[in-house]
Amino acid sequence: MSLTELLGHVGLFGGAVMVCLALLSVFSVGMIVDKHRRFRLASSHSEKFKPEFKKFLHGGEAQDLIEAGHLHQNSYMAQVVSAGIIEYDGVRQSGRDPVASLELVTSALRDSMSETLIQMKQGLGFLATIGSTAPFIGLFGTVVGIINAFRSIAATGSGGMSVVSGGIAEALVSTALGIFVAIPAVVAFNHFTGKIETFHVQMNRASSQLVNCLFKIPELRVLEVEGAEVKAPMVKKGGPAYAAR
Numbered sequence: 001m002s003l004t005e006l007l008g009h010v011g012l013f014g015g016a017v018m019v020c021l022a023l024l025s026v027f028s029v030g031m032i033v034d035k036h037r038r039f040r041l042a043s044s045h046s047e048k049f050k051p052e053f054k055k056f057l058h059g060g061e062a063q064d065l066i067e068a069g070h071l072h073q074n075s076y077m078a079q080v081v082s083a084g085i086i087e088y089d090g091v092r093q094s095g096r097d098p099v100a101s102l103e104l105v106t107s108a109l110r111d112s113m114s115e116t117l118i119q120m121k122q123g124l125g126f127l128a129t130i131g132s133t134a135p136f137i138g139l140f141g142t143v144v145g146i147i148n149a150f151r152s153i154a155a156t157g158s159g160g161m162s163v164v165s166g167g168i169a170e171a172l173v174s175t176a177l178g179i180f181v182a183i184p185a186v187v188a189f190n191h192f193t194g195k196i197e198t199f200h201v202q203m204n205r206a207s208s209q210l211v212n213c214l215f216k217i218p219e220l221r222v223l224e225v226e227g228a229e230v231k232a233p234m235v236k237k238g239g240p241a242y243a244a245r
Contacts (some may be wrong), residue, residue: 014148014170017141018177021134025181028130031123032188038074039120039195045075046202053081053206057213062089076116080203083112084210102215109207116203120196124189131186138178145171 052060052068062085069082087108091101149167 013144014141014174017137017144017174021137021141021174021177021181024130024134024137028127028181028185028188031127032184035123035188035192039192039199041074042076042199045072046077048072049075049078049081053077053209056085057209062092076120076199077202077206079116080109080112081206081210084109084207084214088214102211105214106211109210113200113203113207117196117200120199124192124196127185127189127192131182131189134182134185135178138175138181141174141178142171145169145174 049068049072052065056062056065065085066082066089069078069085072078084105088101088105091097091104145167147167148170152167
């Protein structure tokens with residue numbers, strides 16, 4: 001039986017199921033292509049942004065980092081870093097103590113990261129829905145096809161292959177189409193979820209490095225220890241040195 005003959009034997013419900021699965025397949029492919037393009041562009045821009053960020057961490061200017069963030073807006077890491085450095089630069093330009101803006105910068109980084117994650121996850125729920133429901137839609141078409149096969153048997157009074165082949169073929173095609181639609185959606189969902197986790201780790205690392213660089217957190221601890229040692233000068237008192245009290 002050719003494909004044309006098979007489609008000619010498809011009933012109303014079976015045709016509706018196949019059309020539904022075909023539309024879901026089109027939407028799924030469109031979402032996969034769009035997400036792949038966005039994530040690839042984000043990865044490319046992040047790689048270009050990293051040298052500028054490292055330059056800032058080694059003593060670069062804040063304004064240069066802000067300009068680099070505007071230049072690579074498609075980079076999720078650049079979006080988060082820009083939010084923090086813009087908040088810090090705004091506090092500094094307003095004349096307030098930049099060191100006291102730790103909470104503001106941390107909050108800006110956290111909010112930007114949350115918004116970026118929401119942006120990255122858009123559409124993934126749709127892919128997950130397609131991956132989980134497409135096989136069941138195909139199963140519905142399978143049941144309809146089997147029902148049509150039994151109706152043909154009842155109408156003709158015989159159970160030959162020529163009578164039931166149309167319904168059986170409709171059932172099998174619906175099942176295969178449901179699985180065919182679901183597999184790419186599930187694979188793409190898992191792949192994009194892994195990419196989002198990678199971007200999340202990069203954003204967390206960049207946020208920590210930015211905060212440590214702006215507020216010199218590790219250096220402050222070292223200076224506090226050194227300051228405590230300086231405040232306790234050593235004097236000789238009959239041999240070993242004792243701290244002056």
